[in-house]
Each structure stands twice: as C-alpha cells, then as structure tokens.
Amino acid sequence: MKFERFAQWLAKVSGRPLTFASALLLIITWAVSGPLFGFNDTWQLVINTSTTIITFLMVFLIQNTQNRDNDVLHIKIDELLRTTQRAHKALLDLEDMDPAELHALRKHYQQMGEHEAPDPSDNPD
Incomplete structure (x- = not known):
C-alpha cells in the first residue's frame, strides 16, 4: 500500500509546472556547462545516464497510475451497469x-446502434 501512495504522490508532483520548469532548468544548466567541461564524454554521459534512469522509472510510475485509474473506472462502470x-x-x-469475444461484442453493439432509432429524450435542446 505504501508504494501506491508514493506512486500517486509522485505522479501528482511530476505533472506540475514547477517540476517541468525544474527539469528544464537542469537541462539548460547542463547545456551551459558544456564549454566548462569541454563538451567531453563524461559531460555527455551525465545527461544520457540521468535521463535514461528517470525515463526508466517514470515508465513504471505511469503504468502503476494507469492501472489504478483503469481499476477505478471499471469499478465505477460496473456499479452503473449493476444499478441500471x-x-x-x-x-x-x-x-x-479474450480479444475475439470482445471484437464480436463490439460488432454486435455497433450493429445495434445502427438499427436503433434515436431517443427523443436524449436531445439536450
């Protein structure tokens, strides 16, 4: 449970404008420091390694957040279906x-939608 809370907190923090500005400032600082280090291999390795590690970790964070959001949506939709x-x-x-069953069901509902007359009560006007 601690990981989920941490992942939610980190997802919120990483999506803020201040976090983006901080990352941009770090990249600008790195770029400006290039002449100081002679644009050497170590200077380039610092940014390459840093961005690779951050990207690697963010993939798992994003996946965790999407899984949670997906579970929440499923629960809400299930409850709506149950009560309707x-x-x-x-x-x-x-x-x-399985995917074949889902495809067949989607096709069935598309055909139902094509043959169903619009409900006048659905009109917002």
Whole structure:
C-alpha cells in the first residue's frame, strides 16, 4: 500500500509546472556547462545516464497510475451497469473476455446502434 501512495504522490508532483520548469532548468544548466567541461564524454554521459534512469522509472510510475485509474473506472462502470435496469449484466466481466469475444461484442453493439432509432429524450435542446 505504501508504494501506491508514493506512486500517486509522485505522479501528482511530476505533472506540475514547477517540476517541468525544474527539469528544464537542469537541462539548460547542463547545456551551459558544456564549454566548462569541454563538451567531453563524461559531460555527455551525465545527461544520457540521468535521463535514461528517470525515463526508466517514470515508465513504471505511469503504468502503476494507469492501472489504478483503469481499476477505478471499471469499478465505477460496473456499479452503473449493476444499478441500471436496462443494462446487460453480462457486460460486468468484459475484462475477462479474450480479444475475439470482445471484437464480436463490439460488432454486435455497433450493429445495434445502427438499427436503433434515436431517443427523443436524449436531445439536450
């Protein structure tokens, strides 16, 4: 549970404008320091290694955040389907279907949408 809280906190912090500005300032500082270090291999290695490590870690952070958001959306949609009288209860477990079953179901709903007349109560005017 601690990792989830940390990942959520880090995701919020990393998406802020101040974090972006800080990263930009570090890159500018690195670029300006080039002449001081003679643009040598070590100078280049510092930025390459730093950005690679940060990118590697951010991939896992983003995946964790997306998994959590996806789980939350599934729960909310499942609850809406469960409480909606006209909803098909079989749709509650779509995440357990294989891709072929999902494709067939999507095609079925597309065909239903093409043949269904628009509901006048859906018109916001």
